[in-house]
Amino acid sequence: MLFNSLTFVVFFAVVVLVHNLPLPWRVKKLNLLVASYLFYAAWNPPFVVLLWISTVLDWYVARAVYSEQRLSRRRLLLAISVVGNLGLLGFFKYGDFLLHNWAGLMALLGVQYVPPAWDIVLPVGISFYTFQTMAYSLDAYLRRAPPASSFLDYALFVTFFPQLVAGPIVRPADLVPQFAEPKRTPANQFLWGLGLMTLGLFEKTVIADGALSPAADAVYGAKDTPAAVDAWLGTLAFSGQIFSDFAGYSTTAIGCSLCLGFSLTDNFRFPYGAIGFSDFWRRWHISLSTWLRDYLYVPLGGNRKGNRRTYVNLMTTMLLGGLWHGANWTFVVWGGLHGLYLAVERWLRERFTHLKLPPRAGFRLGAALLTYLLVNIAWVFFRAEDMTSAWRLLRSMFGLHPEVKAVLPTVYIIEVVTVIAAMWIIHWTMRDRRVEDLVAKTPWWVVGTVWAAMVFLIIITQDEGHAFIYFQF
Amino acid sequence: MPSSTSSSDAVPDARAIPLLPWKRVGLLALVLALAGAVLWEWNARRLGYTPSYADTAGLWAIERRKVDLLGDPIVAVGASRTFFDLDLAVWQELTGRPLLQLSIVGTSPRRFLTDLADEPKFHGLVIVGVEPDLFVREGGFRAHFLDDARKETPSEWLGQQLAMPLERRLAFLNKDDLPLFALLRHMKLRNRKDANDPYLEVWNLNNIYEHRQSYMWERIERDRWLLQHATMAWADGMDETPIVPDSLVDAMIKANKRDVAKIQARGGDVVYVRWPSTDKYLSFENRTVPRERVWDPLLRETGAIGIHFEDHPSLQGYDLPEWSHLAAAETPRFTRALVPLLQQALCAQHSPWAYRIGAPAGTCNVPEGAP
Numbered sequence: 119m120l121f122n123s124l125t126f127v128v129f130f131a132v133v134v135l136v137h138n139l140p141l142p143w144r145v146k147k148l149n150l151l152v153a154s155y156l157f158y159a160a161w162n163p164p165f166v167v168l169l170w171i172s173t174v175l176d177w178y179v180a181r182a183v184y185s186e187q188r189l190s191r192r193r194l195l196l197a198i199s200v201v202g203n204l205g206l207l208g209f210f211k212y213g214d215f216l217l218h219n220w221a222g223l224m225a226l227l228g229v230q231y232v233p234p235a236w237d238i239v240l241p242v243g244i245s246f247y248t249f250q251t252m253a254y255s256l257d258a259y260l261r262r263a264p265p266a267s268s269f270l271d272y273a274l275f276v277t278f279f280p281q282l283v284a285g286p287i288v289r290p291a292d293l294v295p296q297f298a299e300p301k302r303t304p305a306n307q308f309l310w311g312l313g314l315m316t317l318g319l320f321e322k323t324v325i326a327d328g329a330l331s332p333a334a335d336a337v338y339g340a341k342d343t344p345a346a347v348d349a350w351l352g353t354l355a356f357s358g359q360i361f362s363d364f365a366g367y368s369t370t371a372i373g374c375s376l377c378l379g380f381s382l383t384d385n386f387r388f389p390y391g392a393i394g395f396s397d398f399w400r401r402w403h404i405s406l407s408t409w410l411r412d413y414l415y416v417p418l419g420g421n422r423k424g425n426r427r428t429y430v431n432l433m434t435t436m437l438l439g440g441l442w443h444g445a446n447w448t449f450v451v452w453g454g455l456h457g458l459y460l461a462v463e464r465w466l467r468e469r470f471t472h473l474k475l476p477p478r479a480g481f482r483l484g485a486a487l488l489t490y491l492l493v494n495i496a497w498v499f500f501r502a503e504d505m506t507s508a509w510r511l512l513r514s515m516f517g518l519h520p521e522v523k524a525v526l527p528t529v530y531i532i533e534v535v536t537v538i539a540a541m542w543i544i545h546w547t548m549r550d551r552r553v554e555d556l557v558a559k560t561p562w563w564v565v566g567t568v569w570a571a572m573v574f575l576i577i578i579t580q581d582e583g584h585a586f587i588y589f590q591f
Numbered sequence: 592m593p594s595s596t597s598s599s600d601a602v603p604d605a606r607a608i609p610l611l612p613w614k615r616v617g618l619l620a621l622v623l624a625l626a627g628a629v630l631w632e633w634n635a636r637r638l639g640y641t642p643s644y645a646d647t648a649g650l651w652a653i654e655r656r657k658v659d660l661l662g663d664p665i666v667a668v669g670a671s672r673t674f675f676d677l678d679l680a681v682w683q684e685l686t687g688r689p690l691l692q693l694s695i696v697g698t699s700p701r702r703f704l705t706d707l708a709d710e711p712k713f714h715g716l717v718i719v720g721v722e723p724d725l726f727v728r729e730g731g732f733r734a735h736f737l738d739d740a741r742k743e744t745p746s747e748w749l750g751q752q753l754a755m756p757l758e759r760r761l762a763f764l765n766k767d768d769l770p771l772f773a774l775l776r777h778m779k780l781r782n783r784k785d786a787n788d789p790y791l792e793v794w795n796l797n798n799i800y801e802h803r804q805s806y807m808w809e810r811i812e813r814d815r816w817l818l819q820h821a822t823m824a825w826a827d828g829m830d831e832t833p834i835v836p837d838s839l840v841d842a843m844i845k846a847n848k849r850d851v852a853k854i855q856a857r858g859g860d861v862v863y864v865r866w867p868s869t870d871k872y873l874s875f876e877n878r879t880v881p882r883e884r885v886w887d888p889l890l891r892e893t894g895a896i897g898i899h900f901e902d903h904p905s906l907q908g909y910d911l912p913e914w915s916h917l918a919a920a921e922t923p924r925f926t927r928a929l930v931p932l933l934q935q936a937l938c939a940q941h942s943p944w945a946y947r948i949g950a951p952a953g954t955c956n957v958p959e960g961a962p
Contacts, residue, residue: 120746528786573624
């Protein structure tokens with residue numbers, strides 16, 4: 119079920135109505151759990167079974183691993199969780215990729231191997247909920263957090279519909295305790311939650327789908343090589359599209375949770391205003407980057423095993439982070455590029471610790487723009503269908519392709535330039551602020567008018583119910 | 592990578608809620624948004640738009656599912672002419688049987704004919720609209736409708752059911768002209784050479800009603816500027832289009848031969864209909880997809896019946912405001928002229944479908960219930 123659909127409007131209205139009936143807290147949680155399963159089943163009912171498998175597996179593993187004292191047994195139990203979850207993910211998401219790469223490798227060795235057809239539907243949200251349940255078992259193994267005492271609370275943590283299919287990837291310690299005590303939603307919180315939902319849907323339907331995706335699709339789907347201007351504008355359009363699409367989802371999820379009385383973590387903090395890549399990854403898909411930090415980078419040794427090992431750990435984490443996004447080498451290259459950016463930044467910081475970035479706005483602005491430029495170069499790999507298309511577009515961006523054609527009509531160019539410029543200015547000016555702070559300082563009638571304008575624009579944009587980009591991950 | 596061994600930034604038990612009088616904020620937002628929507632609806636009607644179903648895969652899927660329920664239905668597949676030029680109520684009145692409208696604008700019907708041919712339980716009658724330049728090719732604007740219908744999720748089905756009552760009542764839900772970004776892209780701006788010009792895309796031409804009955808939009812028929820735009824959109828690229836290559840024609844005939852044979856073997860039948868076109872569109876079609884290279888071999892190789900508007904005076908002389916589709920008032924009249932011709936043609940082929948679509952008893956040499 120998409121947030122940007124009439125089905126969700128009706129679904130959410132019913133859930134809110136039922137949640138606000140005078141029922142015992144336990145019954146309310148059960149209702150939310152059933153609603154969450156319905157939410158997921160609305161895509162494809164049989165795939166709820168996979169959700170159950172992941173839920174039940176980690177419930178039992180976490181309880182066992184937390185109380186188990188013998189290291190070998192604890193490791194075995196953890197392996198069951200990791201293999202089980204990654205096995206699910208691997209089968210549905212990477213099976214075809216692995217088969218085709220194996221066939222390619224065999225071909226290089228002169229062995230003819232034709233892989234069988236692998237026509238398996240990718241269950242929506244599998245990358246998110248498997249990571250969430252693995253985090254539950256990992257926290258129990260690392261004794262960072264005890265397992266939940268209530269299966270209902272734990273099951274609701276796994277399936278909580280606002281964040282089930284595209285995050286934020288919530289930590290057990292952040293959400294499970296919220297289910298323990300009854301929650302009332304004051305009117306102010308409910309309305310603020312609705313406001314955030316409106317903002318999220320505005321980002322998705324008006325900005326991502328309406329204003330930016332046509333230009334990005336036109337450039338990345340062009341049969342002929344786009345001209346340099348088109349290549350850059352198409353990529354900038356994609357940078358705005360993927361941010362607005364994904365941040366829109368997260369904002370809607372946060373608002374939806376608030377309406378039900380729960381708090382989710384921020385997932386984006388104006389990432390295009392970042393200065394450098396450490397800063398970027400503290401602002402972009404925060405729940406994933408912190409998950410990778412805490413469950414991959416740090417267990418690998420982090421920065422505690424010497425310089426060389428630190429760079430290896432960094433690159434490994436970013437390469438796997440790229441692969442998490444999809445079964446294609448382009449995602450691996452995207453992750454690898456970000457790993458390279460982080461590594462170079464770290465090296466420069468170590469070599470030139472005595473040189474700090476001058477506090478003058480001009481230097482900081484220049485550094486932020488450079489960061490944004492490099493982020494866009496990486497986006498080329500993220501968006502392109504394959505490596506050939508990615509290289510073709512990159513060569514065009516730098517004027518290195520001999521035969522190019524104009525692709526974008528003038529109206530798309532105006533839309534992209536206007537929206538991206540506005541977006542970047544907002545990210546830059548808001549980089550140290552929160553939306554809540556800005557809204558608190560704004561006159562109430564301005565907030566009401568802006569809210570109305572967003573609702574009106576959502577209605578008249580008439581989104582055709584395009585899926586969120588991160589659903590494919 | 593941010594270096595920290597701690598878990599993610601802790602979520603405060605309650606997120607900060609900006610201190611504002613939220614009830615007043617919410618009420619103002621609701622009133623203004625509603626006022627905006629009402630004004631937008633008023634403006635849409637002022638501009639001549641009326642409520643119409645959106646042409647979605649979900650709406651198409653509703654009709655397609657009826658094929659599976661009925662077994663031997665009468666189905667129309669084609670592009671926009673087949674969509675606009677058939678009056679379903681007149682058809683039912685003259686034949687005694689409903690017609691399922693599966694035509695899709697800007698889309699070749701071939702894949703949809705193959706879908707029916709490959710459906711083991713289907714043994715109905717297929718009216719295949721031949722819009723020549725689309726028919727020789729595969730794919731098209733909304734070829735994805737078939738896959739979308741097959742993969743329709745419960746959520747999408749419900750969304751379609753929820754949307755239809757709104758679409759029956761609200762004119763501003765027109766998806767061709769009135770979405771915000773469609774309006775922006777309807778501006779006439781100078782473009783670079785080779786760049787696509789969205790101004791030249793086809794704008795709203797039709798309205799859609801129950802059972803996917805479609806008629807030409809009333810305003811197009813009388814608005815000179817919209818008519819000019821429509822003909823400009825059709826004419827864009829016509830002069831540069833070469834004659835259809837033999838390879839495409841051969842592939843088209845081969846595919847149709849297979850599909851017709853499969854349907855006929857199960858007791859069904861296929862009739863091809865070439866709808867009228869006029870003026871520059873007709874000249875373009877005669878030049879690039881000539882009758883003797885496409886229509887005639889199609890009928891010869893498949894053995895199917897074909898009704899070409901140029902062969903029948905009763906199918907000529909209609910008003911096609913933008914060269915390609917019948918005016919709304921002409922659709923019932925055209926259907927009344929077409930049905931007897933279909934009955935006669937099926938009779939001449941000794942097909943029991945002649946009686947099944949209302950040919951008077953005893954007019955053909957085929958017993959009525961013959962398989």
